[in-house]
Amino acid sequence: MRIPRTTIHRLSIYLRCLHDLREEKSETISSEKFASLVGVKPTQLRKDLAYFGQFGTRGRGYDVDKLASGIVRILGTGKIRKVAIVGVGSLGSALLSYRGFSKRGFEVAVAFDMKAGKIGRRSRWPEILPATRMAAEIKKRGIKIAVIAVPATAAQKVADKLVAAGVRAILNFAPTRLFVPRGVSVESVDLAMGLEGLAYSLKSRGRSQ
Amino acid sequence: MRIPRTTIHRLSIYLRCLHDLREEKSETISSEKFASLVGVKPTQLRKDLAYFGQFGTRGRGYDVDKLASGIVRILGTGKIRKVAIVGVGSLGSALLSYRGFSKRGFEVAVAFDMKAGKIGRRSRWPEILPATRMAAEIKKRGIKIAVIAVPATAAQKVADKLVAAGVRAILNFAPTRLFVPRGVSVESVDLAMGLEGLAYSLKSRGRSQ
DNA sequence: TTATAATTGTGAAAAATTTCACAAGATGAG
DNA sequence: CTCATCTTGTGAAATTTTTCACAATTATAA
Ligand SMILES: NC(=O)c1ccc[n+]([C@@H]2O[C@H](COP(=O)([O-])OP(=O)(O)OC[C@H]3O[C@@H](n4cnc5c(N)ncnc54)[C@H](O)[C@@H]3O)[C@@H](O)[C@H]2O)c1
Ligand SMILES: NC(=O)c1ccc[n+]([C@@H]2O[C@H](COP(=O)([O-])OP(=O)(O)OC[C@H]3O[C@@H](n4cnc5c(N)ncnc54)[C@H](O)[C@@H]3O)[C@@H](O)[C@H]2O)c1
Numbered sequence: 001m002r003i004p005r006t007t008i009h010r011l012s013i014y015l016r017c018l019h020d021l022r023e024e025k026s027e028t029i030s031s032e033k034f035a036s037l038v039g040v041k042p043t044q045l046r047k048d049l050a051y052f053g054q055f056g057t058r059g060r061g062y063d064v065d066k067l068a069s070g071i072v073r074i075l076g077t078g079k080i081r082k083v084a085i086v087g088v089g090s091l092g093s094a095l096l097s098y099r100g101f102s103k104r105g106f107e108v109a110v111a112f113d114m115k116a117g118k119i120g121r122r123s124r125w126p127e128i129l130p131a132t133r134m135a136a137e138i139k140k141r142g143i144k145i146a147v148i149a150v151p152a153t154a155a156q157k158v159a160d161k162l163v164a165a166g167v168r169a170i171l172n173f174a175p176t177r178l179f180v181p182r183g184v185s186v187e188s189v190d191l192a193m194g195l196e197g198l199a200y201s202l203k204s205r206g207r208s209q
Numbered sequence: 210m211r212i213p214r215t216t217i218h219r220l221s222i223y224l225r226c227l228h229d230l231r232e233e234k235s236e237t238i239s240s241e242k243f244a245s246l247v248g249v250k251p252t253q254l255r256k257d258l259a260y261f262g263q264f265g266t267r268g269r270g271y272d273v274d275k276l277a278s279g280i281v282r283i284l285g286t287g288k289i290r291k292v293a294i295v296g297v298g299s300l301g302s303a304l305l306s307y308r309g310f311s312k313r314g315f316e317v318a319v320a321f322d323m324k325a326g327k328i329g330r331r332s333r334w335p336e337i338l339p340a341t342r343m344a345a346e347i348k349k350r351g352i353k354i355a356v357i358a359v360p361a362t363a364a365q366k367v368a369d370k371l372v373a374a375g376v377r378a379i380l381n382f383a384p385t386r387l388f389v390p391r392g393v394s395v396e397s398v399d400l401a402m403g404l405e406g407l408a409y410s411l412k413s414r415g416r417s418q
Numbered sequence: 419t420t421a422t423a424a425t426t427g428t429g430a431a432a433a434a435t436t437t438c439a440c441a442a443g444a445t446g447a448g
Numbered sequence: 449c450t451c452a453t454c455t456t457g458t459g460a461a462a463t464t465t466t467t468c469a470c471a472a473t474t475a476t477a478a
Contacts, residue, residue: 002464004464004465005406006465007465008405008406008409009402009406011405011409012399012401012402012405012406013386013399013402015405016384016385016399016401016402017386020385030424030425030426031425031426032425037386038386039386041466041467042425043466043467043468043469044465044466044467046425046426046427046428047427047428047465047466047467049426049427050426050427050428054426054427055426056425056426056427057425057426057473057474057475058424058425058426058427058472058473058474058475059423059424059425059426059473059474059475059476060424060425060426060474060475061424061425061426062426074409075405075408075409075412076408076409076411076412076413077405077408081404081408081411083404090302090303090306090307091303091307093299093303094299094300094302094303095400097299098299098300098400100384100400100401101400101401101404103401104401104404104405105405105408106401106404106408144411145404145407145408145411168411168414169407169408169410169411170407171400171403171404171407175225175309176225176229177222177226177246177247177248183414185406185407185410185411185414187403187406187407189398189400189403190221190222190225191304191307191309191310191380191398192221192225192309192310192312192313192315193218193221193222193225194380194396194398195290195292195310195313195315195354195380196217196220196221196224196284196286196313196314197217197218197221197394197396198354198378198379198380198394198396199284199285199286199290199314199315199354199378200217200220200283200284200285201378201394202285202353202354202377202378202394203284203285204285205377205392205394211434213434213435215435216435239454239455239456240455240456241455250436250437251455251456252436252437252438253435253436253437255455255456255457255458256435256436256437256457256458258456258457259456259457259458263456263457264456265455265456265457266443266444266445266455266456267442267443267444267445267454267455267456267457268443268444268445268446268453268454268455268456269444269445269454269455269456270454270455270456271456419478420477420478421476421477421478422475422476422477422478423474423475423476423477424473424474424475424476425472425473425474425475426471426472426473426474427470427471427472427473428469428470428471428472429468429469429470429471430467430468430469431466431467431468431469432465432466432467432468433464433465433466433467434463434464434465434466435462435463435464435465436461436462436463436464437460437461437462437463438459438460438461438462439458439459439460439461440457440458440459440460441456441457441458441459442455442456442457442458443454443455443456443457444453444454444455444456445452445453445454445455446451446452446453446454447450447451447452447453448449448450448451448452
């Protein structure tokens with residue numbers, strides 16, 4: 001059965017919310033309350049979960065812990081996944097220092113840059129290596145996920161090298177389309193696109209929202 | 210007529226691609242070539258545009274310049290829109306120094322932070338003001354779009370203040386849901402969510418892609 | 419134990435979105 | 449001018465996604 005892309009997207013949102021609920025020591029929650037918390041319809045939440053099995057108890061709701069670990073299992077973020085970042089400019093640096101990824105099951109294991117000045121090891125930061133060692137290190141460490149934070153003009157070449165080195169999933173911040181072989185996934189984050197969406201809803205307020 | 214959210218999203222992608230085509234001095238392009246460039250079906254591209262009128266010439270295709278300005282008009286990014294950034298931490302700093310927004314019709318006009326050390330004026334950066342002056346400055350400058358780059362725990366309070374000051378659209382980087390009144394739009398960018406999507410496709414390669 | 423209330427899981431209906439198929443308009447060669 | 453070719457715009461069909469409605473299951477109180 002084909003699972004909608006949007007369902008996977010929402011699963012992430014559910015998981016984030018479950019983390020918060022866990023911190024508040026909630027044990028169980030009904031689809032109704034949970035849905036209103038994340039901002040979807042209860043039936044949608046139940047249908048999203050139903051694609052993957054049964055997670056709740058009729059008459060009671062969902063066990064927060066159990067549901068969280070269920071979604072983690074679905075997403076495949078159960079054991080920590082190593083991530084490489086390519087491009088340690090202003091955005092890459094922000095990502096390197098970000099503590100939020102580890103909570104979600106990702107470890108930034110290493111970063112690469114082509115400029116000599118960026119190379120080295122700072123306390124509490126992942127090691128930054130020269131871009132020339134990229135292929136070898138990624139192979140050696142068995143890294144499957146990479147983040148591209150280089151200028152758009154360099155992004156495709158970097159992607160090609162990453163794929164050749166065994167990377168199977170790329171989070172791309174460069175504002176350009178990446179062409180990759182079948183079997184490799186790309187998610188692109190274009191911040192200007194977010195602003196354009198907002199500009200549009202600003203223009204057509206009332207109609208679109 | 211209701212326009213799909215995804216259509217607006219794709220319009221941004223089309224526009225980015227048109228910018229590139231313009232730099233390559235292409236004059237016209239058919240929906241077929243254009244679609245293969247951005248990675249959608251030609252009929253989808255034509256349908257997306259058809260929501261807003263007629264932009265092409267039968268037998269010839271689309272005039273690159275004309276289509277670009279058409280999409281700009283649809284999105285409402287024709288005249289530069291001023292944007293405020295709240296939170297000048299590692300991510301906020303990256304956004305402040307980013308030169309890519311102005312090409313898309315946005316100007317980061319001002320930033321705010323609560324820590325005294327962040328306040329001031331650096332060359333080529335927008336002015337950074339204390340958070341206490343946020344409401345007054347946003348009102349004074351008539352800013353309608355803001356970016357939230359503060360910790361998740363502070364995000365809702367910041368959003369409330371922004372809305373009270375007249376902001377109508379928020380790009381939110383904090384990993385939390387923002388509750389805002391009707392008529393205010395929020396786009397959230399959760400980078401961990403991008404990674405989770407990738408982890409999933411890694412797990413279920415072949416099926417989902 | 420039995421009745422009542424709560425809440426999930428799910429097939430079917432509804433709504434939204436994408437794709438198709440082709441008429442209509444434009445171009446260019448002869 | 450005419451014909452063959454190209455390519456858009458669009459109503460209709462197909463597909464996908466969301467929502468509904470309710471049977472099934474569990475909890476709880478009497
Ligand atoms: N900074 C932002 O806020 C922001 C926002 C949206 C999008 N982006 C995009 O993210 C990307 C990075 O942005 P940035 O502001 O950090 O740019 P930047 O110029 O500050 O950093 C780019 C880094 O990549 C390195 N680099 C260049 N080519 C490389 C290669 N082939 N291999 C390894 N390293 C290489 C450079 O040495 C530099 O350190 C760009 O594509 C940009 O458009 C940035
Ligand atoms: N850094 C990243 O790569 C990254 C990635 C994904 C998400 N995020 C999210 O983006 C947000 C910012 O991340 P960061 O790494 O830049 O954090 P940071 O701690 O480096 O910066 C936060 C800044 O916000 C300021 N601040 C706090 N409360 C404020 C308030 N009420 N008003 C004004 N300013 C206030 C702080 O003084 C600080 O300068 C966080 O919510 C984080 O989860 C960051």
